[in-house]
Amino acid sequence: MPLHELSATEQLRLLETGEVAAVELCQSYLDQISAHDGEVGAFLRVSSAAALEQAASIDTRRKKGEPLGKLAGLPVAVKDILCQRGELTTCASRMLADFRPPYDAGVIKRLRAADAVFIGRTNMDEFAMGGSTENSAVQPTRNPWDLARTPGGSSGGSAAAVAAAMAPLAIGTDTGGSIRQPAAFCGITGMKPTYGRVNRYGLIAFASSLDQIGPMGHTAEDVALLLEAIAGNDPRDSTSLDAPVPPYSKGIALPIKNLRIGVVREHFTEGLDADVEQAVRVAIEVCRSQGAKIVDISLPTGRHAVATYYVIAPCEASSNLARYDGAHYGYRTDEKAMLAELAAERQQAMTTGGQAAVDALDTPLVRMYRRSRAEGFGPEVKRRIMLGTYALSAGYYDAYYLKALKVRRLIREDYDRAFEQVDLIAGPVTPAPAFKLGEMVDDPLAMYLLDLYTVSANLAGIPAISLPCGLSTARLPIGLQLQGPPLSEELLLRAGHQFQQATEWHREKPILQPLIDADVR
C-alpha cells in the first residue's frame, strides 16, 4: 500500500519504528500534490524544499535518539489563516496577498514543537467567509470526489488536501461549520473543539467569539492525534481555556458504557436530502447496535440559529476587518490614480455645485480607505461587512445585535438542558451533499441557510465532530455530526472512533480523474 494511503496514526508508528523516514513520507505527499493539485487546487502554496529540509532534520534527530515531538515527521497542511513568521499568510484575500506576519500563531508554535512538517498552505474562502471555497481571491478548490463540485468551505482546501491524500492531516478553522461541512463534503473526519480549547492567537479573526481552530484527518484517531498537539491554553489569548489537555489519542479506543445519544426532532424536517437522511438514520442505528441508547430530544431555539449566526458573525467581522484599511499593512489603492480622480471630481463639483459640493467629496484619506477596501475585498466579505455595520449602527443595535446575543443564550440553554438527558447529540452536518461550483454564488441567503446544522455549536461554544457516514447515489460523501457538551472532545473522539470501527465510510477514497472538460475550470 502506498504510504499516503495509510492513516496518520499508522504512519506515525512506521516513523517511530524507523521503517519509514520522514523525508520518504514527505516526498510521497509532495508527489501526490504534483500529480493532483493542479486539478484540485487545494493548496495556495506548497513548501516542498522547506518541508523536505524539516523532514530530513527530524530524521537526523531521530537517528541520534534526540527527543521528538508528538507528530514528528507527519506532514500537516495548514489553512492560510494562521500567522507564520516571515511566511505569506493571505486568508486567500487580495488584501493580504503580500502579508508576512512578524510572529507565529500559537498553533503554529505548537505544531513546530510537535515536529509536524509544514507541507503547505491551503485554500479557503476569503477571510473564512463562505461554505464553498469559491470566495477565495486566488482560485476555487474542487472536490476530489467530483471536480465539478465544491469541497465545501471555508476550510475547503484543507478538506480536499486530506481527501485527495495530499496531506495526512490538516488544520482548519470553524466559525459556523467551516471544518465540519467541508469534512462532510470530502468524506473525511473533522472536529470543531470547544471554544477556547485551542488558542486563537495568530488566527486571523473572522468572528472572534465563534472562531475555533480544529483538526482534520481521515479518522477520529488521526484527528485525536492532531488535537492533542494543538490544544491548550496560551496566555496571549484571554479566551483560551486553562483546562488540562487529556491524551486524546491514547484513550480513544476505550469502550464507552451506557452512552446516551440524542436525536434532535427538528433536524429531520423538510429540506433534508433523502440520501443524507437515510445515511444519518443508518448511522444512528449503528450507534444503537453498539449499545448506545437513542433518545428523542428537542432543541427548539435551533430554528433561529442561522439568523442569530448571520447577525453575530457579520457584526464581529465588520469590526475585525476594519483594520484592513491600507494604512499600516495590506493592500493600498494606487494613490496617484486616487488623487487624479479626486482632482477631476473636484473640478467637476466646482462647476456644478460650487464649494459646498467640493466639501462634500471624500477627503484623500477617506478615499484611500474606501478604494483600498473596495479593491482588496471580494463580494462576500463586503456583504458581511455591510451587514455587520448595518446591524451595529445607531438605531439597529438592539433589534439585531443585542437580540441575537439573547437568542444565542437561549440556544446555549437548549443544549444545557439536552445534555442533562443525553451524552452526545447525533445528526446531519449538511442538508445535502456537495453542490456544484457556481451553483449558489448568486444567492447568498440560500447559501447561508445551508449552515443550519452547524452554526449552533459555534454559538453555544460546544465541540462537534463530522464523521463520514455514507455516500449518496451520486457517490458523494455524507457526514454524521456528533455534538457534545463543553470539553467533551474525548468522548466525541471515542464515539467517533467506535463508529469507525463498525463502518468503512472513512476508508472510502475518491477516484481522482483528470479533468476532461476544460470548461469546468
Place this chain on the structure above:
Amino acid sequence: MSSPYTTIIGLEVHVQLATASKLFCGCSTRFGAPPNAQTCPVCIGLPGALPVMNRKAFQLALKTAVALNCEIPEFTKWDRKQYYYPDLPKGYQISQYDLPMSQHGYFEIADPQGGHEPKRVRILRAHLEEDAGKSIHDEVAGKGDSLIDLNRTGTPLLEIVSEPDLRSSLEAKAFLTELRLLLTYIGVSDCNMQEGSLRVDANVNLHLATPQGKVATPIVEIKNMNSFRAVERALDYEAERQYRVWQETGQRLGDVPKQTRGWDDTAGVTRAQRSKEESSDYRYFPDPDLVPVITTVADVDAVRASLEEAPAALRLRIETAFGVSAYDANVIVNQGRELADYYLAVAKGCGDGKAAANWVTQDVMRVLKEREWTLDQLVDTRGITPEWIADLVKRATTSALTRGQARQVFDAKVREVSVAIHDTIEFTVDAIVAKLGIQQVDESELVSLCQELLAANPRTIADVRAGKLQAVGALIGQAKKKNPNADPNRVREICLDLIQSGSV
C-alpha cells in the same frame, strides 16, 4: 451676580496610568522613544494578534475610582468604539461603553470663592481604555503625507468624566489642580501635561435668565487645551462667545447638533472643527477578545484599605495634628506628595510640626525655587535630608542656635561650604557651626550674663517694673557686646523673666 449668565461646565479628563507596559501588550509606555520603536503585533493591530489586559492598569484604575468615591459595579466589560483614523490601527479603540468599571462618584474641591464648605463635584464615570497613536503632519510641506507613529497606541488611559457641576473657569481650574494633586498623591499617574499624561476636554454651555424663564445655550465641546491656563482661558473665551451667539441668534440647547471646537492658544480663540455627520456612529459592541472583569466587595475594600492619604485629608491632618495654619498646610500639600512627605519626616524628626512647617515653607522652598532644584537634588547633592533639617530645627527651638544662626547653617549647607569636609552627607550641623565659628550659647551661660547685666543696671529693673518694658532694649546691646552669639530675643525674654519673677 453681575454676569447675565451662568457658565455650566463638565470636564472629561484623560489620565495616563503609571504602568511600565501598555494596556494590552508588553510594549513599554516610556515617553520620547523614536517613532514606531515601541510597537508589537498587538498594538499595531496586526491580523491575529489578541489583547490581554494589564493587571496593574486595572488596579490603578480601580484605585482612582475608589479615591473618587465611585461605585464599583461587580461586573464590567470592554467594548470596541469603532471609527477609522490612521492613528487607530485596529479601526476601533478598546474602551468601555454601557458598563464602565466605575460610576457615580464625587470629588471635593476648596470653594474658589473662599467659602468654608468645600464644593462637591459629581463624577459621572471613570473608565479604562487604550490610547491612540499620533499622526504628524508637516504643515510646511503642505499637501504631503502624514506620518503615523504608533508608540503611544495602547497606552492605558483612565477617562474621568465629571457631571456639569462646575460654574466658572476658576472652578474648572481648581478641580483640575486638585484632581492632578490627588492622582499624583495616590501614584496612579504622573499627570505630565507636556507628555500628554493628562488631557482635558470640556463641555460648556450657558444658563440665562430671560423673561420667559431659564434658557440653556447649545453645548459645545472644547478640545486641544494643553495646560490648565489654556483651560481657563478657553472656558472664559467660550462663555463670552456663546453669550454673543445667543444674543445674535437666540439658539437654544437642542436647536443645533453638539459642536466640537478646538482651542487655539496663540490666537486665544476656539474654532469649530469639521466633523462628518456619520462620525459619531461608533457602533460600540462588547470586545469578544477580552473577557469581563468581576470585582468583589472584598476587592474594593482591600483597595480602599491600602489607599494613600488624599491631599485634602493630609491638609486637615497637618492643621489639626500639628497646629499648622491652613495656609501653610495648603502650601505644603499643594507642592506635591514628595514635599509633603519631606515635611512629615521633618516634623516627626524634630517633634515640632509648626516649626517644621516654617522651615519647609520658607527655607526649603525658597532654596528649591532659587536654585530650581528638585527635592531629590537638595537631598542627594547637599545632604539636606529631613533628618538633618529636623536636627537643625530642634536646636533652633531649644535656642541652642538662634533662628538667624540656624538659617546661616542652612545656607552654608546649601552653598556647600565643605572645604574641610569631604563627605557632604556627613556634613553635620555641629561641623558647620564649628566651620562658621558660630558659638552656641548655653542657656545657663545666658542666664548668668543677664543676671550680671541686671545687677549692674538697677534703673532698668525699676523702669520695667514701672511698665516700661522697652527699657530692656538697652541691655540687649550690652549683652551682644559681651557675647556676639547671644540671641537678642532670648536675652530680652530672660531679662523680663528675671525681673518679673523677682529674682533680681
Place this chain on the structure above:
Amino acid sequence: MAISRADVEKVALLSRLRLSEAELDTMTTQLAQIVTYVDHLAEVDTEHVAPMAHAVEVHNVFRDDQVAVSLPREEALRNAPHRSEEGYLVPAVLGD
C-alpha cells in the same frame, strides 16, 4: 426593517467601502433579503434573557505589568504599503 438604497450608501461610507452603482443595487437587494430573514428573530421571546457575548464564561484574565521586547522598527514597518524610515505614511490627515 426595510433596508433602502440610501441606507446601503450610508453603511458603505461607515464601512469605508466604495460600491459602484451596480454593486449598490445588488447589495441593496441581497441585504434586504437577508435582513428580512433575520427579522424573524423578533418572534423569539427574550424578555428576561441576558445577552451572551462570549462562548465561554471566563473572567478576570490578566497579564503582569512586564515590559516585553518590542518589534524592531524595521520589522514593524515591513508590511507597510507606504512608509518612511520612521513610520507609516498616509494621505494627509488634516484639521485635527
